[in-house]
Amino acid sequence: MSIPSASSRPDIHKDVRVAEHQCQVSGRRLTIKRRQLLVILLEQEKAVSAYELIDCYYQKHHERLPPTSIYRMLEFLEQEQLAHKLKLANKYVACAHIAGCGSHHAPQFLICSHCYRVKEVILSDTAMADLKAVSAAAGFKMEAPQLEISCVCFDCQSKLR
Numbered sequence: 380m381s382i383p384s385a386s387s388r389p390d391i392h393k394d395v396r397v398a399e400h401q402c403q404v405s406g407r408r409l410t411i412k413r414r415q416l417l418v419i420l421l422e423q424e425k426a427v428s429a430y431e432l433i434d435c436y437y438q439k440h441h442e443r444l445p446p447t448s449i450y451r452m453l454e455f456l457e458q459e460q461l462a463h464k465l466k467l468a469n470k471y472v473a474c475a476h477i478a479g480c481g482s483h484h485a486p487q488f489l490i491c492s493h494c495y496r497v498k499e500v501i502l503s504d505t506a507m508a509d510l511k512a513v514s515a516a517a518g519f520k521m522e523a524p525q526l527e528i529s530c531v532c533f534d535c536q537s538k539l540r
Contacts, residue, residue, distance in 0.1 A: 382461045390478060391421045397478040398461050407459065412534055415440060417473065425495040426470035429453060463488070468495055473529040477501035486522035491532040493539075502526070 390400050398417060402409040409417070419435045420427070427435070429449045437443045453471055456462035463486050474486070476499065485507065489498045502510075509522060514521045531539070 391418060392413070394421055394473070394477040397458070401461070401477075402459055405459065409459075412444070412448075413452050413455055416449070417456060417461055420456070420471060420473035423472070426465050426468050426472050426490065426497045427495075428470050432471070462497070463525070465490060465497065465527055466525075467529060470495060472497050476501075485526075486527070487526040489528050489530045491535055492529045493535040494530055496532050496534075504526070 395414060395418060399409050399414070416432065416436065417470050419432060419439060423435075429446060432453075433444060433446065433449055436449070453462060453464070456473075457464060460474055461477060462471055463469055465488060468490055472488075487500050487502050489500060491497070510524070510526075
């Protein structure tokens with residue numbers, strides 16, 4: 380797996396500075412390796428698995444990290460709302476709103492089932508309230524409002540024609 384250049388997402392450095400500040404405020408440390416893994420996630424143009432991250436980390440830093448270390452770092456990034464685990468794909472993405480919003484929302488994702496490109500979107504408060512109401516009417520309580528919608532991106536649609 381090749382690593383996209385940092386120039387493909389010009390706000391990476393700003394995202395990392397915001398992430399470091401956010402961790403300091405919460406009393407936790409964004410260690411060098413955690414920061415390096417966050418940068419790799421920010422550079423990706425699609426969702427990636429933990430094992431793909433191991434390969435990317437090795438390509439970029441010439442150090443092979445064990446899966447347990449990667450999973451611990453990913454768990455830290457999730458807890459700090461810097462990354463999200465996509466349960467449908469069993470892959471990870473950096474939060475698209477690290478430096479973009481003051482408070483984190485319940486994430487919603489559009490996931491291409493062919494290429495795993497991911498777009499993090501924000502549903503309106505009204506739409507989320509409607510989902511909660513529909514869930515309650517059906518006898519369910521929404522525990523995790525993270526939504527993952529399986530889609531086909533326009534690029535893959537044009538290839539399928």
